[in-house]
Amino acid sequence: MMPQMFLIFTILMLLAVKADGQTCRFGHPAADCQYNCNCAENCDRQTGCAGNCTAGWDGPTCQRRNVALHQTTYQSSDYNDTERFYTSELAVDGKVGHYLQETPCTHTQNDLRSWWMVTLNNTYSIYRFQIYNRVEKCGTLYKPCGRRLNGFTLSVGTNNQSYSTCYTDTTDSDYGPGNIINGRCNDSKPRTGNTVRISLPLGSFLTLCEVRLFVCSEGWYGVMCDKECVTDTHCFQCDDHGLRCEKCANGRWGTDCDEGCGHCWINTACDKDTSECPNLSPRCESGFQGYNCTLTCQPGLWGDNCVRTCNEYCLEQPCNAQTGACEGGCQPGHAGKFCDIEFTVDYTNVIIGCVVGVILAAALITLSVVLWVKRRQPGQSQGPAASAENTAVTHDVSHPDVPNRTREPWTDPVTYYNMITDEEHPYETVPEKEYDKIRSSRLGTDADTNYTTLT
Template sequence: MLFGLIIQTSVMLTVTAQHNLTPTGTATQSSSYRWGFKPRYAINPPISNSFSRHICSHTYPSGSTTPAWWMFELSFDSAYITDIIIYYRVGFAYRMDGFKLYVTNTATIPPDGYLCYEDPDPGYPNITQTIPCNHLGKYVIYYDTYGDDKQGPIVELCYVAINGCQKTFWGINCETPCDEHCVERHCYPGNGSCVLGCIGNCLNGNCKTDSAICIDGCKTGWTGTHCNKSCSTGRYGKDCLEECSENCLNPPCNHVTGECISGCNNGWLGFNCSQKCPNGQFGILCSKFCNGCIL
């Protein structure tokens, strides 16, 4: 039974990024078969399953159980990869059987990273597949440990497109910067929503994933749509509704707690300078004592 085209169903990505990252990197493979069949041919047009030594990659038949692999490395640090499109050699689906697809941050073989897809059994896979990954990495590795008894694992990729955007950018052409309030400025290529959440002081840590605007309001002492502004001078507390004590020295008070940062005016004590000096005392921190006064 052939497995059909895999369709992206994630609700997180309302728009699929169409930017192919393969022009911005290099391809390698475990071995090359005779003349031609270079790994870079898999990232060059035509977009087809047609096979020739100047169109497709082809690893050497080892005749053993030695794994065969094809690897793409980005020219920059990392990208958020939304999906990978594969065109395998026509008529040779049995050589795809059991393949795995990884997105990783290292060129380690066997791959050490995110397993994006593993071909299931029974039956041979479709030679044309669009595989959703939705993961951040620097390398894409097609990895095969199957193969037949005579020739061992073989990779024959005629075209590969790796869609996504360089980290911190999104959009069809990956030209729109992720919102500065996204953690690590990391967002989904399809809609710009924050992958790791929002920077700032959102109440309950909740923010709109497409704009990083706080949903439930701000933590105590913070204001603004992104809750990145402290209360204005003289105010503190939830929604900055509280006024600092008039008995605070300047600056008036902590914007979160209301504590008088620089201390109290003469004759006052306490966390927010709301306590008068006890009878018989006066001055800064009530440190002076009355002398000769009738109580």
């Protein structure tokens, strides 16, 4: 039991020594100690450096190195005043700031083409840099001094020869390109060499308060070495120097995998350096075209590689570039998602329906008129007593309101009965035939039985 415990204790001690030594930054993962720990003091297994960074290293976890620090420098000329000479090494002394005398900064004469140069102690892939610019006002016009860096160029060469331009500034401002310039090569491609040169395009003073050239620690990449390979979702693998991400996740491209690919077929990975989609068939998703599948189809075209034509019967052109659907509807006589179904409209049923509807409407109107007329006829809405009274008045030929009535009184049984029973107005001229009709209607078929009543 004791030998086993001793073996376990020995292994733990070895791991602890490795974690606290300069061979581990712990990072991700901690156990395999795959990163260097660039700390001036202890390296914590969970947070990295517990204190300051080793000289030349900086960043939140001491993950980037300034390879220009305290290296050999030169410049086109030295400016001096009553205070001092502003020589080239002041740009790599490790003192950052923005004021000529306080920092201090380098300063050339007003040369025809002012320049500054640093020679590194090794060959590096230069990609990122940081420049501290002067912010004071100066010159006879007393304008911001930072404007003097407008249009500067940073180039990388080998032994002060074969320079390749990494970065060219395009600023045109009275305040210059900024107080702190965090830059990288314009084309996102590193330059390999041991000499870095900064120059101005036209005659002017060149002032640099600090120049820093960064190289990332293992496992880090990005413009300021601020992205960690093992945790960044855009990068699958960094190179050995942390200079760049060697393999981007699908849908990403660029030196730092910070650019998005176009619409490659089924989200296939585009080329990391050119963004070109794989030459498949088809190359692009439906509705897109071009070598990197970023261009949409021209109006009237759709589908894979934009080779299909929208249906001419779409009501609104163009159709959907991805699906070909006529989203604005179809022209008359066509139907379907793509307006590819043709049909003829049969108006027979429509006409029959209209005719039947007119006939029914006319019938309803006629019936309504008939009912209305019947309801407006005299006596239809009154009781028997009122009807008899009105009838008597109506058939009274002597009534002053009805002077032209020609209807014979015996045609109305009630009127006639009143007349023949009225002793003061005997009416003896009633025709016998009419009398028998009236008598039968009022007394029934047995007229003889009630005849004496009427007489």
